[in-house]
Amino acid sequence: MKTQQTYRYYKGIFAGYDPPYAFVDLDAYRHNLEQTRLRAKGKAIRIASKSIRCRHLMLEALGYNAQYQGIMSYTGPETLHLLEHGFDDILIGYPIVDEASIGRIAEYVKLGRQVVFMVDRPEHLAVIDRVGKTEGARLEICFDVDGSSDLPGLYFGVRRSSLSNVQDVVALADKLKAHPNLLLAGIMIYEAQIAGLPDALPDEPIMNTVKRYLKRISAREVAKRRAAVVKALADRGYSLRLVNGGGTGSLESTASEDVITEVTAGSAFMAPGVFDYYKNFNLKKAAAYAIQITRRPKDGFYTCAGGGFTSSGVPGWDKAPKPWLPEGGRLQPREGAGEVQTPIEYSGPEELAIGDPWFMRHAKAGEICERFLRLHLVSEGKIMDTVPTYRGDGGCYI
Ligand SMILES: Cc1ncc(COP(=O)(O)O)c(C=O)c1O
Helix, strand or coil: CCCCCCHHHHHHHCCCCCCCEEEEEHHHHHHHHHHHHHHCCCCEEEEEHHHCCCHHHHHHHHHHCCCEEEEEECCHHHHHHHHHCCCCCEEECCCCCCHHHHHHHHHHHHCCCCEEEEECCHHHHHHHHHHHHHHCCCEEEEEEECCCEEECCEEECCCCCCECCHHHHHHHHHHHHHCCCEEEEEEEECCHHHHCCCCCCCCCHHHHHHHHHHHHHHHHHHHHHHHHHHHHHHHCCCCCCEEEECCHHHHHHHHCCCCCCEEEECHHHHCCHHHCCCCCCCCCCCEEEEEEEEEEEECCEEEEECCCCCCCCCCCHHHCCEEEECCCCEECCCCCCCCCEEEEECCCCCCCCCCCEEEEECCCCCHHHHCCCEEEEEECCEEEEEEECCCCCCCCCC
């Protein structure tokens, strides 16, 4: 059955439910899984758990197609939560240095689970090696190599890894000899400036062209770096089982590199606000939440309870939630989405009453799950299931 993502459609599904509630449209989610799978050109896709934060939706992706393999987690306790629930093949996407978590993860590794720790500094090697020794476990690590492009007059990228080039990587690899409890499993280069930068914003044709040009230059440079790092490590006898890269916004360019064994994606499944404006893909809006109209200060204004779920990143309007349905709602420039009230200006055809829902979309993918204990999963006009978010599991990981 083809469903239309209209106000009436979702209002009908949630008749009898009082906002606030959050939901994921499984039909849209699966559409996005399929698009993402095709964009990855046959490469394995690791699921970025930070962009989902709901076990059931990660299982949905893993079960959708065999191309979906493994999780990229984001903290020690979160990784443990996933391990406790049976997840395997976990690459911790960011360095963790809390020995208690590393120790408990090592216990799972000894039982045969596959977990890889991210590192980019000697201090990271030292702490993981020390815990590995205490636990009697050989722990796999992955080098996070910086994926930024330092262009003349413009630093195009992020500040994360201290490994900027092949020499840095080789120097860290040489330190591995002194850490017998570590095993180098792979490298990751995440090109945030390509994967996370919208390049088809309305009313910005010149900037969009500039951004696409910069992305093309940067993608070429990152591809060279990735190949050079893999070769340099191979020359020193390291055969890597994983070479990870990319994210929602860069899948086609990252997946086309020969050395890449897997790409990472997560936001693509949910299709949040910041991914509305990319040239390469067109996702279906899958994740949303409802707030309730409680006031009408004036004709054309509908003030709802709550709603101010602003996302992380550089503060700005692109991080504000987007009024979604009915179409045509606008936040007030001087109020935005508020702590306890959100006025929405609307002059469209939908007849709205006190008590009706307004459907909103968060700017980012997984962060909305920090605000809700449950997600309703809807498909073909019905609520199919209601599942816990990480918060609903009792977890608050970042
Ligand atoms: C290391 C890493 N890989 C991949 C991604 C891509 O995730 P997503 O597809 O959810 O944007 C991110 C996002 O920030 C990341 O930090």
